[in-house]
Amino acid sequence: xxxxxxxxxxxxxxxxxxxxxxxxxxxxxxxxxxxxxxxxxxxxxxxxxxxxxxxxxxxxxxxxxxxxxxxxxxxxxxxxxxxxxxxxxxxxxxxxxxxxxxxxxxxxxxxxxxxxxxxxxxxxxxxxxxxxxxxxxxxxxxxxxxxxxxxxxxxxxxxxxxxxxxxxxxxxxxxxxxxxxxxxxxxxxxxxxxxxxxxxxxxxxxxxxxxxxxxxxxxxxxxxxxxxxxxxxxxxxxxxxxxxxxxxxxxxxxxxxxxxxxxxxxxxxxxxxxxxxxxxxxxxxxxxxxxxxxxxxxxxxxxxxxxxxxxxxxxxxxxxxxxxxxxxxxxxxxxxxxxxxxxxxxxxxxxxxxxxxxxxxxxxxxxxxxxxxxxxxxxxxxxxxxxxxxxxxxxxxxxxxxxxxxxxxxxxxxxxxxxxxxxx
Amino acid sequence: xxxxxxxxxxxxxxxxxxxxxxxxxxxxxxxxxxxxxxxxxxxxxxxxxxxxxxxxxxxxxxxxxxxxxxxxxxxxxxxxxxxxxxxxxxxxxxxxxxxxxxxxxxxxxxxxxxxxxxxxxxxxxxxxxxxxxxxxxxxxxxxxxxxxxxxxxxxxxxxxxxxxxxxxxxxxxxxxxxxxxxxxxxxxxxxxxxxxxxxxxxxxxxxxxxxxxxxxxxxxxxxxxxxxxxxxxxxxxxxxxxxxxxxxxxx
Ligand SMILES: Nc1ncnc2c1ncn2[C@@H]1O[C@H](COP(=O)(O)OP(=O)(O)OP(=O)(O)O)[C@@H](O)[C@H]1O
Ligand SMILES: [Mg+2]
Numbered sequence: 001x002x003x004x005x006x007x008x009x010x011x012x013x014x015x016x017x018x019x020x021x022x023x024x025x026x027x028x029x030x031x032x033x034x035x036x037x038x039x040x041x042x043x044x045x046x047x048x049x050x051x052x053x054x055x056x057x058x059x060x061x062x063x064x065x066x067x068x069x070x071x072x073x074x075x076x077x078x079x080x081x082x083x084x085x086x087x088x089x090x091x092x093x094x095x096x097x098x099x100x101x102x103x104x105x106x107x108x109x110x111x112x113x114x115x116x117x118x119x120x121x122x123x124x125x126x127x128x129x130x131x132x133x134x135x136x137x138x139x140x141x142x143x144x145x146x147x148x149x150x151x152x153x154x155x156x157x158x159x160x161x162x163x164x165x166x167x168x169x170x171x172x173x174x175x176x177x178x179x180x181x182x183x184x185x186x187x188x189x190x191x192x193x194x195x196x197x198x199x200x201x202x203x204x205x206x207x208x209x210x211x212x213x214x215x216x217x218x219x220x221x222x223x224x225x226x227x228x229x230x231x232x233x234x235x236x237x238x239x240x241x242x243x244x245x246x247x248x249x250x251x252x253x254x255x256x257x258x259x260x261x262x263x264x265x266x267x268x269x270x271x272x273x274x275x276x277x278x279x280x281x282x283x284x285x286x287x288x289x290x291x292x293x294x295x296x297x298x299x300x301x302x303x304x305x306x307x308x309x310x311x312x313x314x315x316x317x318x319x320x321x322x323x324x325x326x327x328x329x330x331x332x333x334x335x336x337x338x339x340x341x342x343x344x345x346x347x348x349x350x351x352x353x354x355x356x357x358x359x360x361x362x363x364x365x366x367x368x369x370x371x372x373x374x375x376x377x378x379x380x381x382x383x384x385x386x387x388x389x390x391x392x393x394x395x396x397x398x399x400x401x402x403x404x405x406x407x408x409x410x411x412x413x414x415x416x417x418x419x420x421x422x423x424x
Numbered sequence: 425x426x427x428x429x430x431x432x433x434x435x436x437x438x439x440x441x442x443x444x445x446x447x448x449x450x451x452x453x454x455x456x457x458x459x460x461x462x463x464x465x466x467x468x469x470x471x472x473x474x475x476x477x478x479x480x481x482x483x484x485x486x487x488x489x490x491x492x493x494x495x496x497x498x499x500x501x502x503x504x505x506x507x508x509x510x511x512x513x514x515x516x517x518x519x520x521x522x523x524x525x526x527x528x529x530x531x532x533x534x535x536x537x538x539x540x541x542x543x544x545x546x547x548x549x550x551x552x553x554x555x556x557x558x559x560x561x562x563x564x565x566x567x568x569x570x571x572x573x574x575x576x577x578x579x580x581x582x583x584x585x586x587x588x589x590x591x592x593x594x595x596x597x598x599x600x601x602x603x604x605x606x607x608x609x610x611x612x613x614x615x616x617x618x619x620x621x622x623x624x625x626x627x628x629x630x631x632x633x634x635x636x637x638x639x640x641x642x643x644x645x646x647x648x649x650x651x652x653x654x655x656x657x658x659x660x661x662x663x664x665x666x667x668x669x670x671x672x673x674x675x
Binding site: 369370371372374375376377378379380381382383385386389390392393394396397 | 474475476477497498499501502503507508510513514515516517518519523524525527528529531532535567568584588
C-alpha cells in the first residue's frame, strides 16, 4: 500500500522507521496526515519557520541517545489529588496509572478505543487546520502516534488529570497524540509532567466548546539530554477559557508550538512559559494565536533564564482577522541572560486586519540588574541568593499566569531547586 | 567603631579622583553628621564603605571595629554590622518586601553563626516596627520599593535598619523627600535605635533633621575631604550662612 517513495530524502528516511498503527476510526485521518507530511516534507535547516532552531535531531531516523537523570526531588504534584495516567517511554503503564474513570469525564486510550465518534471528528482535524504555517512534525504525529489519551469532558471534572511521562530508556523515541473535547460549560485541569523519552513527539488537540474552561499546566522533565517537539492545537468557542502554562528545565532541545484558533466571541486564551537552561540547552516557544471573533482576549507571556551558552527562541504571532473587533492581544517575551555566552532570539509578529483592536507586543533581553543586586547584598543577602531572588522575580510574571496557587507554588519550588543546583 | 584613614577613591571607569584623603572616626554610641555641597563626595563615601562596584581605593583604609571593611564583600560588611540607608533606594519588581527582609535577616544571622528567626517571630517583630513607622501591611507585601512614594521609600529604609539592627548606620539624605511628619517618624525611628553600642553617620543638607536627631559631631565635606569638624552649632552655621564662609576659611 506504500506509495512509490521518492529517492532517499530525510522525510522518507524518517518515515521508513515508522509503522502506522491501525485502529479503524482514525485510519483515514492518519493516512491524510501522512499525505500532508509527504507534501510538506519534514523540517529542514532552510525552512523559515525553523530559522532559529535546527530540526535535524528531531527529524533524523532514530532518536539520539539521552542519558537518564535522577535527583532527590520527589514527583511533581505528588501530594495533589489527581488522576494519574502514566506512560513509560511513550508506552502506557496500567500498573502505575489510576483507573481511567472520573466523574464528569470519559477517558479512553487512542491505542485501544475501537470506535470513538467524537474523537474521529477531531483527531487530526485541528492539527490539519494549522493552515497558515506547515507543521510537518505534528502531521507526522497524527499519522504515527502509537498511543495517547482521548478525554471527553462533559461536566466539571472532579479532579485534575495528570499525564506522567517517565523516561527509562536512553534511546526511546515516543509519539503520543491526545485529544481533549470539552462540552459547553465543562471544566478540566490537565497536568503533564516528566521527561517522556529520549525523543518525544507529542501533539494535543483541544476543542473548548462555548463557556468551557481548560487549564493546562505542564512541566517538561529535567533530563538534560532529552529532546522534544510538542504541539498544542486549540479551538475556542464563545466565552470559553483556555490557559496553558509550561515550565521547562533542562533538555537539549525543546520546541513547543501552540496554535490557538479563537472562533467564538468573548473567549480568553492565555499561553505562558518559563524556562531555565544551563549549558547545552535550546528552547523554542512558537505560538500562533488567531482571533476570528469579537471581544476576545489573548495573552502570551514567555520568560527565559539562560546561562553558559543556553539558547532561547520565541516566535509568537497574533493574527487578527477581518471583523475580529475589540480584540485585546498581548504578547511579551523576555530573557534573562546570566552571561555573555547565552543568547535569545525572538520574532514577535502582529498581523491585524480589523481596525478596532488593542494589541501590544514586546521582547527584551537583559542581564541581572546590578543596582538591585547590590541593594540586596548591602542588606546581607549573599550574591548567589540575591541572584536567585532576582531570577525568580524575573520569572514571576510568567509563573503568575498559573491561577491555581498550589500548582504555582509547586513549580516555584522546582525553580528554586534548579537555581540552587545551578549556581556560579 | 568606624575608622576611616586617609581614604582616597577614584572611579574605576575613568581617571577621576573623588575622595581625596578622608579621615573620620565615629565612636560607638555617637551620632556624627556630614554636610557638604552637592558633588563633594558624601554618597561616594557611603558607597565605598558598603562595597559598591565601580570605585577604586587608591590609598587609605576603612575599618569597622578593627575589621578591614574594604576587603569584604558587601554582604559580609552587612553581616559585620554596617548598614547604608540609600539616598536613592532601589526598586526591585517581583521580590516581596517581606521575603526580602526575612532573607536578609536570616542571611545575616547565619553569617554570624546565629539561629534563623522563625516566620512567626519575624512577622510579629516586623509588624510592630512597621507600625511605628506608619508602614501598612500592604506595603510590606508589595515588591521592594516598587510604586512607593519618595517618602515611603525612605521610611522603608529605616524599617530595614530597624529589622537588621546594625552596629554602624549610615543614612544618606534620608530626610530628603520627607514631609514634616514623616521626618519626625524617621527621626523617632533612628532615635529608638540609639544606644551605647551603635554608631550613626548621618548625611544631610538640612538642619531640620538634626533638630530631631541631635548629632554629637558635625563634619563638613568639600571636594572629597573633611574640611571642618565641630559640634551641632556647625550645622546651624551652614543653615544660616551656607558654605561660602567655611570654605573660604579653610582654603
Ligand atoms: N559613577 C560615577 N561616574 C561619574 N561620576 C561620578 C560617579 N560617582 C560619583 N561621581 C561624581 O563624584 C562626585 C561626588 O558624587 P557624590 O554622589 O558622592 O556627591 P554627594 O556629595 O553625595 O552629592 P549630593 O549632595 O548631590 O548627593 C560628583 O561630581 C559625581 O558626579
Ligand atoms: Mg549624595
